[in-house]
Amino acid sequence: MIALHAVAAYLPPGRRSLEEIAERMDLPPATVRMFRRFFGFDQICYEPDGTLVELLTAAATALETLPEVRHRVRYLLYARGVADIAPYPINPLQQVRELLGLGHAHSFALAAHGCASGLQAVDAAGRLLASDGDPLALALVLTGEKIFSHRMQVISDITLMGEGAAAVLVGPDGERDRVLSYATQTLGRFASFWKSAPGSFSAYTDAYPQALTEVMTSAAEQGGLCLDEVALILPHGVNVMSWGRLCTQLGYPVERVVLDNIRVSGHSSSADPFINHATATGDGRLRPGDPYLMVSAGLSGTFSAMLLRR
Amino acid sequence: MPSGTLPLRLTACRHLLPPPGRWTASDDDRATVTRHYEEMLALYGVPVPFANLAAETRTPYGDLAAAALDPERDAADLLMVACSTPDYDARRSPTSELAGLLGDRPLPYLVCDEGTVAAFTALRLAGLHDVDRTLLLVMEQGGITPAAPVPEAAAVERDSVVVLALARSQGTAGMRTCRLTGIAPERLGDAFAVAVKEVVPGGEPYTVVLGAGLSGLEHIGAAGVVRARPGLGGTGVWAALAEHAPALRGPAGQVVLAEYEARHGFLALAALPAGELPA
Numbered sequence: 001m002i003a004l005h006a007v008a009a010y011l012p013p014g015r016r017s018l019e020e021i022a023e024r025m026d027l028p029p030a031t032v033r034m035f036r037r038f039f040g041f042d043q044i045c046y047e048p049d050g051t052l053v054e055l056l057t058a059a060a061t062a063l064e065t066l067p068e069v070r071h072r073v074r075y076l077l078y079a080r081g082v083a084d085i086a087p088y089p090i091n092p093l094q095q096v097r098e099l100l101g102l103g104h105a106h107s108f109a110l111a112a113h114g115c116a117s118g119l120q121a122v123d124a125a126g127r128l129l130a131s132d133g134d135p136l137a138l139a140l141v142l143t144g145e146k147i148f149s150h151r152m153q154v155i156s157d158i159t160l161m162g163e164g165a166a167a168v169l170v171g172p173d174g175e176r177d178r179v180l181s182y183a184t185q186t187l188g189r190f191a192s193f194w195k196s197a198p199g200s201f202s203a204y205t206d207a208y209p210q211a212l213t214e215v216m217t218s219a220a221e222q223g224g225l226c227l228d229e230v231a232l233i234l235p236h237g238v239n240v241m242s243w244g245r246l247c248t249q250l251g252y253p254v255e256r257v258v259l260d261n262i263r264v265s266g267h268s269s270s271a272d273p274f275i276n277h278a279t280a281t282g283d284g285r286l287r288p289g290d291p292y293l294m295v296s297a298g299l300s301g302t303f304s305a306m307l308l309r310r
Numbered sequence: 311m312p313s314g315t316l317p318l319r320l321t322a323c324r325h326l327l328p329p330p331g332r333w334t335a336s337d338d339d340r341a342t343v344t345r346h347y348e349e350m351l352a353l354y355g356v357p358v359p360f361a362n363l364a365a366e367t368r369t370p371y372g373d374l375a376a377a378a379l380d381p382e383r384d385a386a387d388l389l390m391v392a393c394s395t396p397d398y399d400a401r402r403s404p405t406s407e408l409a410g411l412l413g414d415r416p417l418p419y420l421v422c423d424e425g426t427v428a429a430f431t432a433l434r435l436a437g438l439h440d441v442d443r444t445l446l447l448v449m450e451q452g453g454i455t456p457a458a459p460v461p462e463a464a465a466v467e468r469d470s471v472v473v474l475a476l477a478r479s480q481g482t483a484g485m486r487t488c489r490l491t492g493i494a495p496e497r498l499g500d501a502f503a504v505a506v507k508e509v510v511p512g513g514e515p516y517t518v519v520l521g522a523g524l525s526g527l528e529h530i531g532a533a534g535v536v537r538a539r540p541g542l543g544g545t546g547v548w549a550a551l552a553e554h555a556p557a558l559r560g561p562a563g564q565v566v567l568a569e570y571e572a573r574h575g576f577l578a579l580a581a582l583p584a585g586e587l588p589a
Binding site: 051078082083084085086087088089090091093094103104105106107108109110111112113114120124127128130131132133146148149150151152184185186187188189190191192299300301302 | 314342345346347349350351352353354356363372391394395396397398400401402403404405406407408409410411412414417418419420421422423424425428431434435438439454456457458460464489491492573574575576
């Protein structure tokens with residue numbers, strides 16, 4: 001059973017306050033109040049002069065065990081929230097591979113699931129490792145984005161994107177953070193909501209609670225649990241209010257959803273569940289033996305949940 | 311490294327070279343998309359207007375694939391898309407569009423960032439899913455101008471789509487893939503020989519289909535050699551397979567597809583039983 005051998009979060013030191021973002025994006029005061037009071041944002045990670053290579057390399061370097069297991073890393077996967085992250089043919093992933101001394105690793109990106117791509121990358125890494133049959137082999141999954149454009153900064157007035165990143169070492173087996181199940185669904189009708197089609201986003205927000213509930217319930221049930229038995233949810237950080245509403249509908253205590261990082265780093269694309277993992281293990285909320293869900297939704301219309309046991 | 315045997319059988323394979331299309335967007339969308347990519351170019355210090363890199367005649371992947379697929383014929387549980395050129399249309403998720411076109415049934419993947427060998431990775435991932443039907447779309451866009459030089463072997467001169475329909479094989483030979491990394495051009499011949507032994511472990515006779523990245527490879531030891539035409543990026547070797555599949559089909563032996571991505575030192579091979587190629 002595949003397992004997360006190590007998870008590291010990297011929140012760049014550069015920050016922008018909500019007011020600074022509002023000025024950059026020309027947000028009206030009422031929207032700023034909504035983001036702070038209801039959505040739970042205060043500041044985001046944002047380093048306009050930093051590069052994607054620096055961001056991903058920093059996340060990987062935050063893995064304390066990487067130097068001693070580098071030679072065992074057989075796969076390097078970059079889980080992207082957006083399809084285009086650099087002008088063709090510039091290839092940040094392959095630069096990161098060289099910088100990390102992973103020239104021997106089979107490296108590629110997965111980019112179909114938007115902000116849920118991180119969970120797909122963990123699943124794919126597990127499949128590759130299981131197929132190889134080498135108990136010592138590892139995969140390194142990197143997540144995180146540069147918020148290089150105005151369009152990426154504020155998504156449809158519901159979330160503020162930040163530049164948090166994460167690195168995850170995946171093994172074919174392990175004692176902790178074992179992956180019990182993975183459920184995902186892509187709804188094609190939400191593939192194009194960046195277009196200025198009237199109503200495209202409201203349809204997405206209408207479908208969101210049910211779609212997310214279905215994958216969360218499915219992942220829990222595949223692991224032999226009901227949602228009540230899930231000790232903690234490590235969510236994508238769209239905003240606090242959305243999770244509050246969903247928890248009310250589910251009858252799940254919102255106190256068991258790790259929402260702390262929304263305030264300090266913003267929504268860090270597909271890195272959020274892993275950043276929240278680092279937070280929850282660091283402060284003791286995630287304890288040995290606890291079952292927990294990592295949950296993400298992507299703007300591509302993908303909804304995903306992964307059940308693990310600490 | 312070898313993949314072991316993948317329980318896959320190629321049931322159909324076709325290649326399309328669509329004529330140049332036209333990128334369409336409302337004025338608002340056009341302004342938003344252009345600004346988005348201008349800001350991306352600025353981050354990387356590329357002093358070129360976005361319009362110089364993305365032709366008006368480009369066809370986004372969602373449209374390329376939709377033109378190549380027939381939802382009735384191409385039902386799938388798993389959808390793999392592989393490419394080396396970007397889409398440059400941030401409004402759209404082509405894989406989600408295609409999933410929708412196929413009834414929201416398939417699990418979509420987009421495999422990229424490894425140049426012209428992404429489809430080999432996609433093929434291997436496809437073999438690791440316990441599903442009946444997989445569609446693997448290898449696509450490239452000819453309307454994208456590189457912001458930096460691209461080796462001739464990786465160049466994309468026109469839109470190109472290869473559709474591979476794969477079925478789970480029960481009790482048949484299956485496919486094998488192999489990926490070698492860190493391969494410098496001067497080691498290519500030796501590395502290729504090693505990789506062939508991995509994907510054809512029984513020493514059967516084999517025919518090779520070589521991508522443009524291997525155009526200089528000689529003395530291969532194969533029973534036959536098919537060379538992909540240049541200018542098709544990562545689709546080239548698969549397009550050659552589609553074109554020659556009926557002739558490559560035979561009672562025994564293997565068909566070995568191979569591509570070399572010189573920029574990153576990746577050598578990728580896939581072996582398909584000649585007897586299981588579509589007629």
